[in-house]
Amino acid sequence: MSAVLVAIRVPAAPEDAFDAFTDDIGLWWRPSALFLLTPRGDGTLSFDGERRLITTLASGKVFEIGRVTAWQRGARLAFTWRQATFTPDQITCVEVTFEAIGEDTRVTVTHRGWDTIPQEHVARHGFPLQATQGHLANGWRASLAALRDRFR
Numbered sequence: 001m002s003a004v005l006v007a008i009r010v011p012a013a014p015e016d017a018f019d020a021f022t023d024d025i026g027l028w029w030r031p032s033a034l035f036l037l038t039p040r041g042d043g044t045l046s047f048d049g050e051r052r053l054i055t056t057l058a059s060g061k062v063f064e065i066g067r068v069t070a071w072q073r074g075a076r077l078a079f080t081w082r083q084a085t086f087t088p089d090q091i092t093c094v095e096v097t098f099e100a101i102g103e104d105t106r107v108t109v110t111h112r113g114w115d116t117i118p119q120e121h122v123a124r125h126g127f128p129l130q131a132t133q134g135h136l137a138n139g140w141r142a143s144l145a146a147l148r149d150r151f152r
Contacts, residue, residue: 002115004133006140007108011151014098015074017105020150021096022047022077028146032139034125038063038084053079066091074098081111085122092117107147109140 010017031042043055050071055063066080077096092113099106114136115129124132
């Protein structure tokens with residue numbers, strides 16, 4: 001299974017980086033026009049405890065993006081990820097690790113499963129897998145940069 005891998009250094013301890021990732025995702029998340037979560041946009045993302053990742057749209061409607069599969073504060077977070085246009089069996093997976101590097105933390109996002117989404121699917125825009133993953137990586141980079149900026 002192929003994967004998108006993006007990493008960034010954050011000027012914070014691993015626990016603080018984890019808390020900002022999970023508690024503040026609605027503040028630092030940057031929607032990508034190519035990968036909107038719903039046809040109505042991304043809304044405001046949040047983790048519903050340690051159980052699921054959701055987005056709340058302007059209408060108040062809640063869409064479940066995915067289920068949390070690992071929650072290890074300061075070390076590892078994993079969850080499933082699906083867009084509203086995915087069929088029930090189309091799911092991608094995100095793993096986020098938090099590794100101390102001196103006084104900083106390397107936050108690494110690995111997003112797997114886009115090779116299971118057909119090229120003709122609206123979420124892929126007809127792009128070959130490599131192009132889809134390149135665009136997805138750019139989206140994750142923008143969001144992680146916004147996460148890092150919360151500590152400056």
